[in-house]
Amino acid sequence: MALKWQGWVVGLVGLAGLLVFAPLGLYVWASSPAGPPAASALPPEVRVADCRVDPASRRVLAVVEARGGQGSYVVTVEFRDRRPSLPDARTSRALVRLPGLTPDTPPARTEAVGPVWPPSTVPWCGVAGVAVG
Numbered sequence: 001m002a003l004k005w006q007g008w009v010v011g012l013v014g015l016a017g018l019l020v021f022a023p024l025g026l027y028v029w030a031s032s033p034a035g036p037p038a039a040s041a042l043p044p045e046v047r048v049a050d051c052r053v054d055p056a057s058r059r060v061l062a063v064v065e066a067r068g069g070q071g072s073y074v075v076t077v078e079f080r081d082r083r084p085s086l087p088d089a090r091t092s093r094a095l096v097r098l099p100g101l102t103p104d105t106p107p108a109r110t111e112a113v114g115p116v117w118p119p120s121t122v123p124w125c126g127v128a129g130v131a132v133g
Contacts, residue, residue, distance in 0.1 A: 044069025
C-alpha cells in the first residue's frame, strides 16, 4: 500500500517542480540575447524628393527616395508645418517600406501619404528615421 502512495507523491512533486521552474526557464530563454548582431551594412541615403498637398483629397504626399544600402528598410516620414517643432510637439508620421535595395540599383522611390492638411498652412515633410525592415 505504501508503494501506491509513493507514486502519487513523486508525480505531484514532479508536477509542482514543472509548474515552478518552467516559467522561470521560459523567462531566462526569452530574455537572453538573440545571438550575435548581424553584420551592419551601410544604411541607405534617404531623402524626401517632393512634398505636396493632393488637391483632390487634401492629404499630404511625400515622395521618398533612397539610394545605396543593402536590404529592405522602413522609413518614418514626418509631416508638420514649416515652423520648427518643439521637442515635445506631436507631429504626424507615416511609415513606408523600401524593399530590396542594393548599392548598384538606381534610386528607389515610394510615396508616403500623410494626414488631411488645412488649407491655410504649407506642409513640411522630412525623414524622421530609417530602420532595417
